[in-house]
Amino acid sequence: MKAFLAALLFLIAPVALAAAPVRIKDLADFDGVRGNDLVGYGLVVGLDGTGDGFRNAPFTEEMLAGLLERLGVNVTDDALRSKNVAAVVVTAALPPFARSGSRIDVSVSTIGDAKSLLGGTLVMTPLKAADGNIYAVAQGSIIAGGASVSGEASRVVQGVPTAGSIPVGARVEREVEFDFAEVQNIRIALRNADFTTATRIEDAINRDFNKRLAVTQDSGTVVVEFRDLGDVNPARVVGRIENLMIEPEDRAKVVIDHKAGTIVMGEQVRISRVAVSQGGLTLRVSEAPQVSQPNPFAEGETVTVPRTFAELRQEPGIGFAEVAGNASLSDLVEGLNALGVRPREMIDILKSIHAAGALHADLIVE
Known part of the structure; x- marks a missing residue:
């Protein structure tokens, strides 16, 4: 147990890894191309x-x-x-x-x-x-x-x-009227609005066409103009754009499903220096009623006598464990797993760390 606690005390922040490149078509929708x-x-x-x-x-x-x-x-x-x-x-x-x-x-x-x-x-x-x-x-x-x-x-x-x-x-039986060939510009709507991702989409399009076609309108919209390309088919341009690869960015999030005991986290989640203490209090109550009845052929009636046994037990906690600053959430979860912390208790610890202001991510509890 001491070895595990020591491992938790000296968590080392991992080296930030770059996100894998993703096609634009997997990150955004094109205005007009919808069901x-x-x-x-x-x-x-x-x-x-x-x-x-x-x-x-x-x-x-x-x-x-x-x-x-x-x-x-x-x-x-x-x-x-x-x-x-x-x-x-x-x-x-x-x-x-x-x-x-x-x-x-x-x-x-x-x-x-x-x-x-x-x-x-x-x-x-x-x-x-x-x-x-x-x-x-x-x-x-x-x-x-x-x-x-x-x-x-x-x-x-x-x-x-x-x-x-x-x-x-x-x-x-009926078609939705939309003449895509006459489109002069198109808007790319990001499914997860983010200024960094939007500007990377803009840079990737302008670099690929070697022209300033794309302009970031806001965190969720990039506008692409077709007029500088001359007489082109907009469908072919969109097909070329949607297959460009970029590295997306997103807000750090921690999603907790309290009913199922599931924790999902992003790689950008970080935790500031914080001390954690966890222990359990178990109350166990059991009923064992006894039946008292008279001897054979004797006068009297059968009576049920209640018997209740109550036990209050304090489970040993892990004490205070100090988490080093700039540690990733995966390191904290790994350390808590090594200490034998159950999923439900781990969820409570994460919620408490977030309440203390040391969990730098959006906490979503479902």
Whole structure:
């Protein structure tokens, strides 16, 4: 234990390593080259008795009646008592530059009290964008992501059988009008805004074309002008730009998932000189009731006598451990691991170091 403590006391800051080069297309999006979200409301049929109950989901009954009327079948409300139909919301993403006739994936989720979509088929469902226009039509067999088994007294569910997907289940019917060939400039939007990364993108583009085409507008935007290139195809220019390699920069972050006990850290995280002490207090309570009953053929009644055992134990701590200044978080975690600190305790220590102002990073707790 003393050896481990000594190792923690004399942490040495590692040599800063340069980030690996990354393509611009993996760091940013190009203005205009984006998808659009689609949504629709439809019916799933062919379920094995796991559909909506019409008493609890009257909208399913109304939609089924409307569907049958459009198909030339007149029915009354009393005739609609099927448990093989479910009302669903259908969502999809229309890719950029999608053309009429191309296929896209769709996701299907129940909105009523249906128990499972296994074996169901989505009936023709129009998908609309935010402007209210129909851009695709979805239909096909659903691949559900779970299983459900029920009996008279119990029910077992694995996964989420009330949601599923239809690979290439929608056909694009309308195109988003965008003439990319007439673009005079384009904006590069960084997914993680950072001035250093933005200026490196600007320098890489200007150096590759040997012209001042790119200008950093702010920490998340770089504007590229095409006018100085003469008569060129903007698509070819963007294809050349998106494959340029740069070394990205980002803010130091520590992400903690307290429920799972997971810690994710960036390489830029640093810790100032700080002393750490950790110990544990364990309270253990157990119940062992005893039953007292009279002898055979004797008068009396059976009595349960409670017996409670409580134990309070102070676990030995690691004492005060001083962390050298400018140490990396990985060094601290390695030292705490060597001392046998459990993940939950390590999370508490990191939160305390951050509260003390010695953890130089954004602490994100989920």
